[in-house]
Amino acid sequence: MVIFIFILFNFLLKEESNQKNRTAEEADVYRAMDVTVYPPPPQPLTASEHGRLGQLSYPEPAFGTKLEGDAMFLNMQETGLDYGANDQFRAPQPPQPLSKATPSNPSSQHWRRDAHIADTHRLPWSYSVAGLSDEDFNIPPITPPTAPEHMLPPHPPHDSSGGAYPPLDGDSGSAPHHPYRLQGMNLTAMPAGQDGAPVLNQDGGTFSPDGAAMTSTLSVMQQMVNSDSRFTGSQQPIEAALGPKNPAAINQPGQLSTINQSQLGLAAKSVTHNSPSPPASKSATPSPSSSTHEDDNDDGFRGNGGEKRPAPFDISKKAKTPKKKKRKDPNEPVKPVSAYALFFRDTQANIKAQNPNATFGEVSKIVASMWDGLGEEQKQVYKKKTETAKKEYLKQLAAYRASLVSQSYNDPCEMKPPHSTSSPSSSSSASMFTSKPSVYAGQQPSSGSLAHPLHPQQHPGIYMPYPHPSNLSHHPPSPGLGHPHLAPPHPQIHAQLHALSSGGTVPRPGLPHQGALSLGGVVQASTPPHRVSPPLHGQAHLGGLHSPHRQHHQLGAHSLGMAHSPAITQVSRCRSTPLKVVFFFFFLNRGLTTPRLPQLVRQ
DNA sequence: CGATTGATTGTTGTT
């Protein structure tokens, strides 16, 4: 009863809060953004202005990016470390808040923004990188061109400072080989970052030595920036990356100053070719936006043989090469990628952050060089990941195949036609409870577990949110779709749910319990098309939800907090549904992480 | 050969 009261209390609180919830959340968000954004104190904004403008407004004009917050913050630190020049360099931005007229700022902003974005949605550690990128932004352009040779000496020390990333740096011997890592990429940060601690200090150390020279060259930098954002952003890393392999590249200082836009990544190419002409041919490519379009008429013109675009013009329809047979069952577990691919995936974000305009080829080269220079230990780390992923993959594959077999027996309808990509329901649900394959073992959704690396990092904690009370024996594995070999992580919840709700349905064993995260997923997984009646009888009642899928969908949304009250209301609408079920959903909805749920429900 | 990502283009489906 106490619990019951407690629940009611929470419920009431929630009701109240819900009304204000929106605004509150927004406010929080803004506030958070503020925090991140404010750092640029140098700005002459008055406090009053702050108040009036509000957090959002302020950042934008100042830096042109709203979401940069994190990156910005990091940058600030770094910048501080770097040298006064940075301040100067940035100073201009605020004054030219929106005047995109000056390419310099926009460019920098762009790449920063990109960096941030990329970082944000992909890799947590990337934040650190983003910070680094700033440094790159400032320094890189200058260093390589001005005194490539000199650079070498500085790097080692800087590298050492970079110690954050021992392996790379550790290869002091190799350091010369991959200076870029040290400077811009801070590859080390990536793996390290994953682990958690972003490394920023190294930057300061890195560049500080050069700082003086750099400041002197500041004007040049600005020019370069103005001339071409891409150049500034990308140039350094790429050159650095290529530098090792193509030392000659470094020697091209002259071009840098003049630098035409084509340079961007081309530095590498141009360097290799050592002739400016090449840029012309490929120069088109560098311009990210319109490059391809140019081809329209100039198919023939486009010298670069690499692009096969010309083909289309050639033939009315170039018989699409039978190349891709890709179509697989979406549910089939995805094959683990190679260590290199993994590395690529992780690294490219950073590279992109620093060189937003870098082409895929350039990025590939950089990644390759980085990979090449990567310490054995680091490689091992990736390989290890791959190994584990492989193991998981095998497990999942086995489960998947088993499921296929079982499904074929149970219900053909359930099996989605390879048709692909996505019936929204399937895909969404799948994405909801799928995660990095390696993380969870037992999950084999009966019908749809497409391994999606969607929110990999977040899930791990969620997968097993609930303690496993020892009373798993509650229900024997269900017949049918269940995958006997895979122990359901949270059978009890499931079983209880069913028991509570309909009191009769058989819980589905093989479902992926992503914890409360996706009730929809759970439900869906748990409800075979026909055989098992959905936990809530109301499905039919709720506005003609004939297919279990729909209902599941809704539930899933609720569980995700998409809609709070509605979920409850809907559930409550089903009179047959016991209160416990309601609370179950409520908790799912409210605190996805509440581990007590099972207990509560049980009570 | 397939995988990495992002951009572009082409095709198909819907309104």
Add this chain to the structure above:
DNA sequence: AACAACAATCAATCG
């Protein structure tokens, strides 16, 4: 016809 959504292709590199 316009638009949206999806599929395919390409780049360099590695396993």
